[in-house]
Amino acid sequence: MLTGGGVQGLEIRELPDPTPGPGQIAVRVGATSLNFRDLLMSRSTTGRIPLSDGAGTVIAVGEGVTSVAEGDRVAGCFFQGWLDGKIEARYHEAALGGSIDGMLSEIVVLPDYGVVAAPRDWTDAQTATLPCAGLTAWNALVEGQQIRAGSTVLLLGTGGVSVFGLQFAKMMGARTIITSISDEKLERMHELGADETINYRNSENWERDVLDATDGLGVDLVIEVGGAQTLAKSMSCIRFGGEIALIGMVSGQAEVNPFPLLSRSANLRGVYVGSQRMFNDMISAINVNTMQPLIDQAFPFEDAQSAYRHLRAQTHMGKVVIEV
Ligand SMILES: NC(=O)c1ccc[n+]([C@@H]2O[C@H](COP(=O)([O-])OP(=O)(O)OC[C@H]3O[C@@H](n4cnc5c(N)ncnc54)[C@H](OP(=O)(O)O)[C@@H]3O)[C@@H](O)[C@H]2O)c1
Known part of the structure; x- marks a missing residue:
């Protein structure tokens, strides 16, 4: 949870497990990744769960959900409501780890349209590098x-x-x-x-x-x-x-x-990240190529502050990951 005051203000909080309502899914997060934006957010945002980028496994689906099933491996979409077409101002009202809670959590509840299927054979850590960068x-x-x-x-x-x-x-x-x-x-x-x-x-x-x-x-x-x-x-x-x-x-x-x-x-x-349609196009391309993301270092959940500090030092190449 961000409590203000930058990286120092990042705290672990115990919250009740969320359950998905109609049209929602619950995802057990396996990994998240950091972006330069998250350093800015740590200084400007309070009372939110941080990070736009995370991947994991669907553990429950709410009433009426048909597009996603329990056991599916997914990544969250940066803009939860930008499905296709041109960007609109209203999509900023549901940006993970910014205007709404993000992915640095053991379990997250998202709308069923707020995720995409992970690339085949990629780990959660690899998949978590994709949503923003x-x-x-x-x-x-x-x-x-x-x-x-x-x-x-x-x-x-x-x-x-x-x-x-x-x-x-x-x-x-x-x-x-x-x-x-x-x-x-x-x-x-x-x-x-x-x-x-x-x-x-x-x-x-x-x-x-x-x-x-x-x-x-x-x-x-x-x-x-x-x-x-x-x-x-x-x-x-x-x-x-x-x-x-x-x-x-x-x-x-x-x-x-x-x-x-x-x-x-x-x-x-x-250019502001991208839509769900673009995300799916990118994953289709990854699935027919042998590309793997460059993960500089992975940190444990309990040591998220060190991951932020590592990103801030700019000694990294590619992505910095936090495993949940
Ligand atoms: N518009 C969007 O949708 C969007 C999405 C993602 C990111 N961003 C923005 O894009 C930027 C990069 O984000 P990121 O997450 O990739 O950052 P990052 O992983 O933290 O990378 C920062 C890197 O920038 C390089 N750098 C620093 N000063 C530089 C300079 N003067 N000239 C050239 N390179 C320099 C350094 O690479 P070397 O150590 O190799 O020099 C540094 O490691 C940030 O401003 C972020 O806010 C925007």
């Missing part, structure tokens, strides 16, 4: 610029969204360029299939390296998670007609001159 990267790659073989994608840093972006882009046959503050992390990204790597600490003008690596043309898509320190640079290495998927601001809010977008006829598209 995985789906955001998928949405960025597939729903806007429609990345395919021959496209070039730029990933910034080696956090959850960026590593999924790298893995999915490779799955689609795209060429990938990834940045990081650490050569050791970049070595690991090579092993995961990155075609070009750039250390942004050693190469301050890394956007020029991106242009050099693309014969001066720039990239088709940037998965933009950096904000203040990266957005202007991303805008100057985007290809004519390309897209910047605006996802996050790990280095603070950016104030930029938008002219480079105009001159390149490029798009800036805000």
Whole structure:
């Protein structure tokens, strides 16, 4: 439970087991995963169970539920009500671990339409990496610029969204360029299939390296998670007609001159996680590929605070998991 005051304020509370009402299901959570958002939520939210991302097994279904059965392995959807179509403001009223209680719990009750079937043969820990970071990267790659073989994608840093972006882009046959503050992390990204790597600490003008690596043309898509320190640079290495998927601001809010977008006829598209339909599309793709998520470290439920601190230190690559 979040009690305010950041990570220090995260407390374990004993509550009665919830039971599903009509149209609801109860899920025994096996694992959850952390996102950068959860660090922000720990400071701004009180009285809520945290975390958008979790996976587990259905242990009971309420009256009238036919789409899900006891024993099914599922993941919760970040937006409980965004099933398909364009995003609408009202979907924010049911965002797990934000406007409503989240997944860091032994048992959660959700509407039957608030979950998707887990990828075949994936553990709960693996499945729990998907709902926010995985789906955001998928949405960025597939729903806007429609990345395919021959496209070039730029990933910034080696956090959850960026590593999924790298893995999915490779799955689609795209060429990938990834940045990081650490050569050791970049070595690991090579092993995961990155075609070009750039250390942004050693190469301050890394956007020029991106242009050099693309014969001066720039990239088709940037998965933009950096904000203040990266957005202007991303805008100057985007290809004519390309897209910047605006996802996050790990280095603070950016104030930029938008002219480079105009001159390149490029798009800036805000991406906010994704719908249940997109989540199911992503899982279909995972099920016919051999991809596995990169889990940096898994922490026990009782030590959730250490998991938050590990994420905050930014020494991780990919996802940080809490097993329940
Ligand atoms: N819009 C959405 O739907 C959505 C969904 C998910 C996440 N987000 C946002 O996306 C961002 C990333 O989230 P996440 O959960 O993937 O974060 P994360 O796992 O905590 O990753 C953070 C990573 O960002 C990299 N980084 C930090 N400063 C950087 C800089 N100046 N330039 C390039 N990379 C830098 C670091 O990688 P290295 O150590 O390798 O340098 C760091 O490990 C956050 O702002 C989050 O709020 C938005």
